[in-house]
Amino acid sequence: MNKSLITLDGPSGVGKTTVGKRLAKDLNFDFFSSGSLYRALAKFYQSTNKLLFQDFSIEALAPFRCKIDDLVISESDLYTTYINEKSSEIAQLSEVRGVVFNILHSICNESQRGFVIEGRDMGSVVFPNAKLKLYLDASEQVRSLRRGKQSNNQESVDDIKKRDERDKNRVNSPLVVPEGALIIQTDLLSIDEILELIKEKLELL
Ligand code: DC
Numbered sequence: 001m002n003k004s005l006i007t008l009d010g011p012s013g014v015g016k017t018t019v020g021k022r023l024a025k026d027l028n029f030d031f032f033s034s035g036s037l038y039r040a041l042a043k044f045y046q047s048t049n050k051l052l053f054q055d056f057s058i059e060a061l062a063p064f065r066c067k068i069d070d071l072v073i074s075e076s077d078l079y080t081t082y083i084n085e086k087s088s089e090i091a092q093l094s095e096v097r098g099v100v101f102n103i104l105h106s107i108c109n110e111s112q113r114g115f116v117i118e119g120r121d122m123g124s125v126v127f128p129n130a131k132l133k134l135y136l137d138a139s140e141q142v143r144s145l146r147r148g149k150q151s152n153n154q155e156s157v158d159d160i161k162k163r164d165e166r167d168k169n170r171v172n173s174p175l176v177v178p179e180g181a182l183i184i185q186t187d188l189l190s191i192d193e194i195l196e197l198i199k200e201k202l203e204l205l
Contacts, residue, residue: 004029004114007122009178010136011164013143013155015186016118019136019194024116026195032107034119034126035087036064037100039078042086044068051090056099058107084155088163091120092170101126120167123178132202133181136194140164142187 006023008016017033024031045051048071059065063075077083090096104126108115119126123133138146144157155163167175177183182201186194 005108005127005130006114006116006132006134007127007130007178007181008116008118008134008136009120009122009124009175009181010118011138011143011167011175012160013147014136014138015146015191015194016136018191019198020116020118022191022195023198026199027114027116029114029116030061030111031116032061032104032118033064034100034104034117034122036075036078037066037103038087038091038096039083040064040066040068040073041096041099042083042090043073043077044071045086045090046082047071051093051096056103058103061107081155081159084159084163088166092166092172094172097121097172120175121173123181124176125173128178132198132205133178134198135177135181135183136186137183138186 006029008020010016020033021031023029041051044053048069053068055067055069057067059067059072064078065072065074067073104117108117108127117127123130123135140157140161144155144160147155147160164175182198184194184197189197
């Protein structure tokens, strides 16, 4: 059973993974990126033309590896233009979100340590009772620049805009600021400054 849970939501390219990994390391918590599951399901769809599966197992959290039916999917499979687009598309489906919801809860329950988990609806829908809820934001230009610096995932401003529009406007679990979340506008902040703000908040809890 996990002891503490910190959720980190926000639009794509805002730095949730970078901040989340650093925060988890500093607190000696586990870290997980929920987008990996939507991306893995998009990869499964690309390979099999199916969204429905019989068996799903997580083989490793970091670097992420899972097995869906007979297909082993590694983190390196998950960052392509096709997967960026398809994962956001299938994330609109309530059946897909239900499957991911259950997997996320079992990953979290199995953790012996605290957990930092990032996504679009972690604090609003999946873990509304988390100890600390964070929402990171930044302008589209800054987010595209940050994505550009990730050698494994180049995404244009237009592609990011399109994905955000879909993630914010879908009917099921749209990206919103979770109730009670600390909002951090990150455009002008370094990773260290963001972490400092989060730790100050944690000390007050
Ligand atoms: O965080 P990411 O870029 O790896 O996520 C890929 C897509 O998955 C994103 O465009 C929308 C979807 N997603 C979601 O709907 N809910 C989450 N909690 C995480 C990701």
